[in-house]
Amino acid sequence: KQEVTQIPAALSVPEGENLVLNCSFTDSAIYNLQWFRQDPGKGLTSLLLIQSSQREQTSGRLNASLDKSSGRSTLYIAASQPGDSATYLCAASGFYNTDKLIFGTGTRLQVFP
């Protein structure tokens, strides 16, 4: 059974700092790995999706990497801003059932001015 873990559970950093969020999964047979952002009172917004055949994806100040052999994905946020404050969730999609996303418990990020 796939299990997804995110460390740390919470992170507080000053504006401008580069930071890394970690996601670990136990079963390397994944179809893809996604990173979502969750804001209070709003749903989840997909940030980046990495297919199992890919090593990384980039969007603006965000870069996500995937290492299936070690069961790890990282989300790198460059030059953090207060608007980046949110909860970040990673989710692994099963190789044989791509519709079933297994979510981590999230990292709550606060970026202070």
Added chain:
Amino acid sequence: DADVTQTPRNRITKTGKRIMLECSQTKGHDRMYWYRQDPGLGLRLIYYSFDVKDINKGEISDGYSVSRQAQAKFSLSLESAIPNQTALYFCATSDFNLRDTQYFGPGTRLTVL
């Protein structure tokens, strides 16, 4: 207007009551999902539907039922609500052709007293 809407956004009810949560989408997607989110547990899949005639149980379907009234509408029912069903409920959609990404509604906060 939002692509995925959920009603109600907040609901407080009593143990034993029947509750229906509704989800509508204007994205034209064929696949729809219901998740619940609990503190410390992440999001877990309750039910998912590939089309109007294809409904599947997820990880935690006990105590819940669903109805796919049309391609755009997917309802979640709690037949007899109990306090441990207090949670944040999310609806999501995806497109078979772009099946990798799921789009989430804003969530319904349900409290069962």
